[in-house]
Amino acid sequence: MTPPTDDIDSGCPLLFGRVLDGNGGGRIIEWAEAQKWVPAGPNEVIWLHVCRTEPGVQQWLEEGLGIPESTAELLTSDATRPRAFRDGETLVATLRGINFNPGAEPEDMISMQLWSDGRRLITLRRHALQTPREVLAMIDRGVGPPDAGATITLLAEMLITRMSQAIVDMNSVLDELEDDDPDEHAEAMLKRISTIRRNCLGLKRHMAPQHEALELISRDAPSWFEDDDRREIAESIARLRRYLDDIDISKESALVLQDELRARSLASSEHATYMLTIVAGIFLPLSFLTGLLGINVGGVPGLDDPDAFWQVAGLCALLFVALIVVFRRLRWL
Incomplete structure (x- = not known):
């Protein structure tokens, strides 16, 4: 049929x-x-x-x-x-x-x-x-x-x-x-x-x-x-x-x-924001220091010292390590 x-x-x-x-x-x-x-x-x-x-x-x-x-x-x-x-x-x-x-x-x-x-x-x-x-x-x-x-x-x-x-x-x-x-x-x-x-x-x-x-x-x-x-x-x-x-x-x-x-999407976004904040917190003092030493005015320390660059670099490294230690003690890292 x-x-x-x-x-x-x-x-x-x-x-x-x-x-x-x-x-x-x-x-x-x-x-x-x-x-x-x-x-x-x-x-x-x-x-x-x-x-x-x-x-x-x-x-x-x-x-x-x-x-x-x-x-x-x-x-x-x-x-x-x-x-x-x-x-x-x-x-x-x-x-x-x-x-x-x-x-x-x-x-x-x-x-x-x-x-x-x-x-x-x-x-x-x-x-x-x-x-x-x-x-x-x-x-x-x-x-x-x-x-x-x-x-x-x-x-x-x-x-x-x-x-x-x-x-x-x-x-x-x-x-x-x-x-x-x-x-x-x-x-x-x-x-x-x-x-x-x-x-x-x-x-x-x-x-x-x-x-x-x-x-x-x-x-x-x-x-x-x-x-x-x-x-x-x-x-x-x-x-x-x-x-x-x-x-x-x-x-x-x-x-x-x-x-x-x-x-999960929100947590991932918050984690990325948190890491960016940590990075900014670490490099903000370093940026301030290098910016202060880079101003184009008289009286900047080490202007005529050939070893001043390495001294500033060492100071930045010490500051970086100090900030890492502080952030770890605050449990931010």
Whole structure:
């Protein structure tokens, strides 16, 4: 079977559609048939994955599915903060996943809106998202979810599971930075650490509301949402909570490493300044003496003495040794 793609035909908002048979499989359904679909059996459920930016999507939601205007606007809007609510026997939610598209950063989250009444499941997205395509591949192999509740649960679970890869990648970078030589790559290391901290903040800011949305689904889902689905959602919530804790740990580790690098850089700078101060303290009296003897006025001692130079040089050497001794006794050296 052809691998699922996320491409759309011009003028058709449907990315893919399947009619679930209740046993883990499903048949392909096209856009024309999907708009007039009615269940042929008690276990049939239709799942349509739609590009919400295509023209006519909101109108289809309102007129074709009977979704209230305010809900249809939410499903097609750019208000992508994770949330969920129940409207009678329908469930509406907005979830977010990691953006693994080329050139994207982990904190560039992708949103996915969903609406379901138990017999129909509509998921909507703006940018390509890998999770729905993975679930679709499972259905095409006959090992997918049997109904709408299980599909929603699996989508939420896989969105959360993909977070672990981003966290593992960040921790791997932190481990590499801890083993790197800060004296040679301090500036590059600080830049990478700042990127990790920014990613951690972005993940925490986007995923923390998803925790609340999943809790609402688990607590207040419609009756067609089975007990097994609620338990799976509870497991996903627990996993998300652990990931959020891991993000906090990664952020603190990055902060500790960043502070250590900055402290080492500051200590190196302070040591250089200290050594320059010591050198200046040693040579300042010598410079004063030689400058005093070099003034171009009458009466300078030794002006006519051929041995005066060596006498001054010896005096400077004695003064240099005396200053070294004094500095050592003061523990400046």
